[in-house]
Amino acid sequence: MEAGEKAPAERFTGDVYLNMIEAPAEPARRAAGLVRFTPGARTNWHSHANGQVLYVTDGVDLVGTRDGSVVRISAGQTLKCPAGEEHWHGATDTNLMAHIALVVGDRAGDGTTWLEPVTDGQYADALSTVSG
Ligand code: MN
Numbered sequence: 001m002e003a004g005e006k007a008p009a010e011r012f013t014g015d016v017y018l019n020m021i022e023a024p025a026e027p028a029r030r031a032a033g034l035v036r037f038t039p040g041a042r043t044n045w046h047s048h049a050n051g052q053v054l055y056v057t058d059g060v061d062l063v064g065t066r067d068g069s070v071v072r073i074s075a076g077q078t079l080k081c082p083a084g085e086e087h088w089h090g091a092t093d094t095n096l097m098a099h100i101a102l103v104v105g106d107r108a109g110d111g112t113t114w115l116e117p118v119t120d121g122q123y124a125d126a127l128s129t130v131s132g
Helices: 118-131
Strands: 014-022 029-036 046-048 052-058 059-067 070-074 080-083 085-091 097-104 111-116
Touching: 046 085, 046 118, 052 059, 052 070, 059 097, 059 118, 070 080, 070 118, 111 118
Parallel strands: none
Antiparallel strands: 014 029, 029 097, 046 111, 052 080, 052 097, 059 070, 059 085
């Protein structure tokens, strides 16, 4: 498999690679991408205008929200991120992770609003939450 595009540092922490499957286009504005995260890598905080579906193809995916809750999903599992909810997703600190991300965009593009990075402290809290 090709490595894909390196995901931009202004939106991700650590090394993340993106293979677009489909870019949003009128009229459906469906978009899909395979996103691969190295250990410790994660997205910035962000939200999706029309929500998002994540299907994990490899490893363990952590999904954190502003209330401090963290959901752990494994390869073969699907998670829906509600429209407008601020969240982040990423690998654990010891595993590679890959997921297919599905969104329906808006007139501005893929409908994602990008925010600030997940701090090392927030990420450490998430790891401790899921490890018990
Ligand atoms: Mn998302």
